[in-house]
Amino acid sequence: MAALPEPIPHTATLMDAAIVAKAKSFDGAGIPMSDVANECDRAIWMKLRWTSPPERPEGQRERRFRTGHQYETWLLDDLEAAGVEVARIDPATGKQWRVELASGHIRGKMDGRAIGLPEAPKTEHVVECKSHKAEIFRKIVKSPIRESKPDHFAQCQLYMHAEGLSRCLYLAANKDTDEIHTERVEYDPVYCMALVARLERIVHAPRAPTRLHEDPTAKGAFACQICTRLAQCHEGQFSRVNCRTCLNSEPRENATWHCVRWDKPLSYRDQQEGCPAHRYIPDLVPAEQVDVLDNDVVVYRLADGSEFRDGEGR
Numbered sequence: 001m002a003a004l005p006e007p008i009p010h011t012a013t014l015m016d017a018a019i020v021a022k023a024k025s026f027d028g029a030g031i032p033m034s035d036v037a038n039e040c041d042r043a044i045w046m047k048l049r050w051t052s053p054p055e056r057p058e059g060q061r062e063r064r065f066r067t068g069h070q071y072e073t074w075l076l077d078d079l080e081a082a083g084v085e086v087a088r089i090d091p092a093t094g095k096q097w098r099v100e101l102a103s104g105h106i107r108g109k110m111d112g113r114a115i116g117l118p119e120a121p122k123t124e125h126v127v128e129c130k131s132h133k134a135e136i137f138r139k140i141v142k143s144p145i146r147e148s149k150p151d152h153f154a155q156c157q158l159y160m161h162a163e164g165l166s167r168c169l170y171l172a173a174n175k176d177t178d179e180i181h182t183e184r185v186e187y188d189p190v191y192c193m194a195l196v197a198r199l200e201r202i203v204h205a206p207r208a209p210t211r212l213h214e215d216p217t218a219k220g221a222f223a224c225q226i227c228t229r230l231a232q233c234h235e236g237q238f239s240r241v242n243c244r245t246c247l248n249s250e251p252r253e254n255a256t257w258h259c260v261r262w263d264k265p266l267s268y269r270d271q272q273e274g275c276p277a278h279r280y281i282p283d284l285v286p287a288e289q290v291d292v293l294d295n296d297v298v299v300y301r302l303a304d305g306s307e308f309r310d311g312e313g314r
């Protein structure tokens with residue numbers, strides 16, 4: 001007898017579709033703090049420059065975000081229940097604490113500030129809550145996050161740097177067993193100053209920083225193999241057309257962008273739309289630049305010998 005076909009999971013499919021429909025997919029105005037530990041300067045720069053389409057929401061990923069938020073609330077609730085005073089909202093704004101660095105182009109949301117920890121009752125701490133699968137949780141318990149979770153260490157450091165605090169309480173939960181673990185992280189000014197200087201340099205770089213790896217298929221090029229910019233960085237795909245990929249745009253103070261061609265500030269909507277005077281930052285064209293014509297058209301030669309004329313026909 002022929003095997004019965006696998007049943008189609010209609011319910012799960014519909015549940016996924018429902019959560020995806022509610023999710024937002026958009027270009028972030030800045031770089032999230034969670035990305036600053038990326039060892040590739042170019043990947044951070046390309047994200048800021050909106051080279052690739054924003055990630056499409058997926059049911060499983062959206063649920064993972066939701067689980068993370070839920071754990072954050074539980075951990076803060078439990079911290080308060082233990083007698084620690086926790087401020088989850090910035091009284092100046094009435095919203096979650098926002099932290100901005102590098103002219104406002106690097107940004108994050110801090111989980112809270114706490115005072116009254118038994119280990120140091122008078123010291124105000126940044127609070128950062130994270131949930132992990134068991135394997136990662138075990139690593140965090142075994143060694144400080146500086147070694148076991150450098151991306152989270154960077155976040156904690158930058159929050160302390162921006163808030164002028166000297167300690168951070170890192171609160172971790174194991175999603176498989178619901179164990180918890182705490183680590184008090186000490187502010188490291190030398191680390192922060194070096195990281196902030198690096199981020200300032202990346203944000204204000206008019207050209208793409210050099211690649212982390214020239215051969216993304218090399219054994220050690222793991223970062224490239226999982227990089228969301230791989231297609232535009234290594235595989236000859238053109239970047240999107242918007243103000244951020246245009247050589248006339250500049251990031252300015254207070255997270256603003258400016259067009260030097262028309263000498264005007266660019267709103268988020270302006271940046272998304274671009275204009276007919278868009279000319280690619282040359283590093284974002286997968287070809288060699290060979291000429292600039294009198295009519296402001298930039299000529300490139302592609303790998304197959306054909307020409308791409310940037311600015312013609314727009």
Ligand code: SF4
Pocket residue numbers: 040041042043046210211212213216223224225227228229230233234
């Ligand atoms: S593909 Fe590799 S070199 Fe290119 S941006 Fe990503 S990590 Fe950097």
Ligand code: SF4
Pocket residue numbers: 242243246247248249258259260261262271274275276277278279
């Ligand atoms: S020239 Fe046009 S596309 Fe380029 S930055 Fe100015 S407004 Fe944007």
